[in-house]
Amino acid sequence: MEGKKVSESSLVMTQYMTVQDVNVAGNVHGGVILKLIDTAAGIVAIRHARSNAVTASIDRVDFHHPVFAGQLLTLKASLNFVGKTSMEIGVRVEAETLLTGEVQHTASAYLTYVALDKEGRPKSAPPLISETEDERRRNRQAQARRESRFRQKQQATK
Numbered sequence: 500m501e502g503k504k505v506s507e508s509s510l511v512m513t514q515y516m517t518v519q520d521v522n523v524a525g526n527v528h529g530g531v532i533l534k535l536i537d538t539a540a541g542i543v544a545i546r547h548a549r550s551n552a553v554t555a556s557i558d559r560v561d562f563h564h565p566v567f568a569g570q571l572l573t574l575k576a577s578l579n580f581v582g583k584t585s586m587e588i589g590v591r592v593e594a595e596t597l598l599t600g601e602v603q604h605t606a607s608a609y610l611t612y613v614a615l616d617k618e619g620r621p622k623s624a625p626p627l628i629s630e631t632e633d634e635r636r637r638n639r640q641a642q643a644r645r646e647s648r649f650r651q652k653q654q655a656t657k
Contacts, residue, residue, distance in 0.1 A: 502626035505634045508546035509577040512539050516594075518568045526565035532572070532592060532606055533560065539576040540588040540610040547578055547586060548614035548624045555585060558609040558644060566605050570594040573602075579609070580641030581627040586612045587641045609644065 512535070520531045537554060544552035566572060573593045580587040592606035616622040629635045 500623060500625050502628040503547055504628045504630055505578050506630070508543045510539055510542050510546070510575075512542070512574045512576070514572045514574075516566055516568050516570050516572060521568050526567055527570075529562060532562070532566065533557075533608075535572065535574055536560070536576075536590045536592065536606070536608045537610065539574040539590050540608075540612065543576045543578060543588045544586050544612035544614065547581070547627075548622070550617075550622060551615045551619075552586070552612040553615060555611045555613045556648075558587075558611065558648065560606065560608040562606045564594070564603050564605045566594045570596055572605075577637075578627055579637045580645060581624050582645070583623055584613050584621040586614065586624055586627075587645065588612060589637060589641075609641075 514535055516527050520527045522528045537557075541552060541554065571594070573595065574590055575593070576588055576590045578586055579589045588610050590608045590610065591604065593602050594605045595602045614622050614624040627638065629638045
């Protein structure tokens, strides 16, 4: 199977936050942001595998700053690692205050997706081609997270 470059499946997605997205505290629900993160990561996984893909896990989500109605969210998603059937996607979320142009890094997440065949069974995903030093660094970090997940899984089954 021929490999694919990180840039071939990367995604930049924007969403304007409205009062419908806000909780009683006045900021955007974390669940609204999580759904957008999952959507962005899912698109990257499907683009890479050119097949259906499902969320296997969300490794980590860090919320750095609140998001408010009237801000424009930009989600930047790209592959960090590809195993046999699984793919780790990193998503960076930024909020822009449109009236000032100020942009804040508001959240980051790592998600694992599994490529599926037409019968819904795991299928092989194309190997990942990392071209830049940043892509290679993210790949090394993703491999370390993957090894940590496997160790945690083994500890949990003891």
